[in-house]
Amino acid sequence: MEKPTHLIDFETMLLGRHVHHNSPRPRRSGGQLDSSAYVLLSRIDIEGPMSIGQLSDALGLDTSTLHRQTTSMLGRRLLERIPDPDGGMARKFRITDEGKALLDGERSGSIAALDTMMADWTAEDVAAFAAYLKRFNTDIERMGGRPWPRP
Template sequence: MLFGRYSLISRKNVDSGLDRSAYLLLSVLRVEGPMSIGQLSDSLGLDVSTLNRQTAAMLRAGVAERIPDPDGGIARKFRVTEAGIARLDAERAQSIHHLDAILADWSEQDITALATGLARFNASIENYRHRVRSRG
């Protein structure tokens, strides 16, 4: 709980103006490339109506745009704008700054162990989500 609470508090001090949902969606779009609402829903396990509200807010803020499907599909896709990339980068830099301060007295070995554990934890979450979705 402390990790999640600290993440939210530290975000309030960043000038990017991104809320938690925009940060998550922009991060996914930046890594995965343009995605439709359906693809975002599948990827994040979020309800389409929730994503419609969140993407509408991102469009109004100018951090994302709708584009025709680059692969020729019918559904329009969302892509991060240059302004969105700049705001995402600013927020990420601030997060890294905070992490550096928190881990300043940790050994390299402890940091590596934390990173390894978090990677394993994330993989376990993804595997769990996949198993749950497969059950229907």
């Protein structure tokens, strides 16, 4: 039997549409963080302070894009610049208490929205779906050479 990967292609296209357009979203509907800020703050929250170079390597973004994003988040007091705790030359970005509170609030809203959308799913179905998503993501990360730390 041939693998029906064409079905995965179609469903991931739709998932991307739901997440990135103005349809009912699984997360951040009405939120204060756009997707890029949510991802960047989440990475720093998990990994700790990071330099522009480390963020570029981790996220696969060029430094000019990251400078724009971090400048905006510095202005909103979601991030702060600190000396490298390990004594390196590059300054690092650390999430502020305000940034952490906003990220946690956004995450709680996202989880609540998912709970609503999946209200008729069993706990076992949700766990199985999460396991398949994790497997799919870790395979993508392995192929791209950019593993994502998990809490």
